Amino acid sequence: MIIDCHGHYTTAPKELEEYRKRQIAGLKDSSHVASKGSLKISDDQIRESLENAQLKIQRERGTDLTIFSPRAGGMGHHIGNATTSQHWSETCNELIHRVCTLYPQNFVGVCQLPQSPGVAPKNCIAELERCVNEYGFIGCNLNPDPSGGYWTDPPLTDKWWYPLYEKIVELNIPAMVHVSASCNPNFHFTGAHYINADTTAFMQFITSELFKDFPTLKFIIPHGGGAVPYHWGRYRGLAQDMGKPPLKELLLNNVFFDTCVYHQPGIELLLKVIPADNILFASEVVGAVKGIDPETGYNYDNTKRYIDAIGWLSAADREKIFHGNVLKVYPRFAARGTKR
Numbered sequence: 001m002i003i004d005c006h007g008h009y010t011t012a013p014k015e016l017e018e019y020r021k022r023q024i025a026g027l028k029d030s031s032h033v034a035s036k037g038s039l040k041i042s043d044d045q046i047r048e049s050l051e052n053a054q055l056k057i058q059r060e061r062g063t064d065l066t067i068f069s070p071r072a073g074g075m076g077h078h079i080g081n082a083t084t085s086q087h088w089s090e091t092c093n094e095l096i097h098r099v100c101t102l103y104p105q106n107f108v109g110v111c112q113l114p115q116s117p118g119v120a121p122k123n124c125i126a127e128l129e130r131c132v133n134e135y136g137f138i139g140c141n142l143n144p145d146p147s148g149g150y151w152t153d154p155p156l157t158d159k160w161w162y163p164l165y166e167k168i169v170e171l172n173i174p175a176m177v178h179v180s181a182s183c184n185p186n187f188h189f190t191g192a193h194y195i196n197a198d199t200t201a202f203m204q205f206i207t208s209e210l211f212k213d214f215p216t217l218k219f220i221i222p223h224g225g226g227a228v229p230y231h232w233g234r235y236r237g238l239a240q241d242m243g244k245p246p247l248k249e250l251l252l253n254n255v256f257f258d259t260c261v262y263h264q265p266g267i268e269l270l271l272k273v274i275p276a277d278n279i280l281f282a283s284e285v286v287g288a289v290k291g292i293d294p295e296t297g298y299n300y301d302n303t304k305r306y307i308d309a310i311g312w313l314s315a316a317d318r319e320k321i322f323h324g325n326v327l328k329v330y331p332r333f334a335a336r337g338t339k340r
């Protein structure tokens with residue numbers, strides 16, 4: 001079984017975007033009382049939105065199941081206030097639940113959290129519990145920068161985040177570190193902000209005592225870990241200079257990387273540098289880079305091809321990357337379907 005641990009509902013029916021536009025328009029009117037409102041999308045619309053996109057790609061590329069979450073660039077935690085984010089996150093998560101209910105063999109859910117800049121992360125606990133306990137979701141996307149590119153909240157290792165981590169550990173789920181849109185014009189969202197955030201989170205983990213406080217807390221750093229595998233020597237050296245234990249001991253029981261790296265040499269470097277125990281297969285379809293690479297004739301985001309092409313990868317390591325590590329990092333995966 002081949003599991004893609006990182007897919008977003010980027011092809012949701014246009015009614016979702018219209019809902020969001022109405023929500024944002026309401027923010028401009030001071031007399032407007034925020035209400036959740038309603039989203040009307042039929043099951044057939046959901047099927048249509050997936051059949052020629054994510055489902056077609058699964059069939060063509062030979063992946064079996066995608067761990068599926070709302071569109072990351074659309075989370076927009078910086079928009080409005082905590083209530084705005086609450087209503088939007090609930091609506092997006094409910095739609096993911098419907099996808100997973102319609103296609104239980106193809107998708108399993110991960111939620112967006114109702115984060116808001118300056119608002120304590122413990123505010124997200126009720127929605128997280130709802131998604132895990134009622135919908136059978138197996139993880140969450142955690143935005144390390146709800147401000148959208150200005151980094152106004154404390155680092156991920158600050159006690160500010162601890163009540164949320166306590167709940168994440170109690171629920172036995174991992175968090176994928178995933179920013180959303182960038183409203184800082186210096187940072188293109190998928191080209192710079194995402195990769196910056198992946199790298200930043202890793203360095204925050206090195207400098208902290210977070211995994212002493214939460215020995216079982218697990219994070220997935222997506223997009224191949226940002227700059228981390230390429231600069232592994234730098235991070236090893238920095239940890240050493242700080243008197244920290246080797247990285248493997250310091251954080252590789254807690255930090256995992258996905259394979260959303262869109263060229264052969266990049267994937268090979270990731271697999272040479274990071275132990276196979278810490279790598280999960282992913283492609284982030286349909287997502288960040290949609291085009292076809294003229295050098296290969298295949299889509300950039302067809303990451304399975306790159307892994308398949310690595311002759312030196314052992315069968316055991318290949319199995320871990322495609323399947324086995326998911327069972328370890330997402331313990332609720334095995335129990336999926338029991339709470340739908």
Ligand SMILES: [Zn+2]
Pocket residue numbers: 006008072178222284
């Ligand atoms: Zn993503």
